[in-house]
Amino acid sequence: MSNPHHPLRLNVGFLISAAIGTNRDFTFDYERMQLGDDLILSDFVGTARFSRTPQGLLLQADFRGRVVLECVRCLTPYEQALAWEFTDLYAFDRRSITESNLLVPETGQIDLAPLLREYAFLEFPISPICRPDCKGLCPVCGANLNEGDCGHARSAPDSPFAAFKELFD
Ligand SMILES: [Zn+2]
Numbered sequence: 001m002s003n004p005h006h007p008l009r010l011n012v013g014f015l016i017s018a019a020i021g022t023n024r025d026f027t028f029d030y031e032r033m034q035l036g037d038d039l040i041l042s043d044f045v046g047t048a049r050f051s052r053t054p055q056g057l058l059l060q061a062d063f064r065g066r067v068v069l070e071c072v073r074c075l076t077p078y079e080q081a082l083a084w085e086f087t088d089l090y091a092f093d094r095r096s097i098t099e100s101n102l103l104v105p106e107t108g109q110i111d112l113a114p115l116l117r118e119y120a121f122l123e124f125p126i127s128p129i130c131r132p133d134c135k136g137l138c139p140v141c142g143a144n145l146n147e148g149d150c151g152h153a154r155s156a157p158d159s160p161f162a163a164f165k166e167l168f169d
């Protein structure tokens with residue numbers, strides 16, 4: 001039912017005329033999945049369940065993947081695991097439309113990519129950190145302190161005592 005060239009473009013036309021309560025699961029498992037121009041996920045797995053309701057096709061989605069982000073402390077790219085679930089309705093007509101503004105297309109083909117992308121971005125951490133104990137960068141020389149100690153004192157450079165320390169060192 002899914003298109004090999006556009007794996008997230010799903011043919012749900014058969015559900016439009018199915019009995020209320022009929023559902024169908026689409027499962028996904030890809031090493032690499034591109035959602036739009038700037039979001040590439042690795043180890044992308046998930047399920048999209050479409051159910052026929054009186055108002056439209058209800059989508060229950062449950063997805064996971066990994067994305068490369070830059071750590072705010074050490075400025076090094078790392079892989080962030082994402083997991084996201086959501087429920088949304090593709091309405092049959094404008095009377096039933098939700099704030100997501102989704103309608104069942106006349107072709108019966110739903111492209112999940114734009115919606116998955118929007119919900120994936122909501123799961124991005126506000127301050128991405130490569131690991132909980134990331135030591136960050138040395139404020140003196142900029143070395144990545146996760147890779148070793150550059151030998152500079154750890155005291156904050158703007159501490160009032162830092163200047164004295166340099167005088168007496
Ligand atoms: Zn880091």
Ligand SMILES: [Zn+2]
Nearest residue numbers: 138141150152
């Ligand atoms: Zn240093």
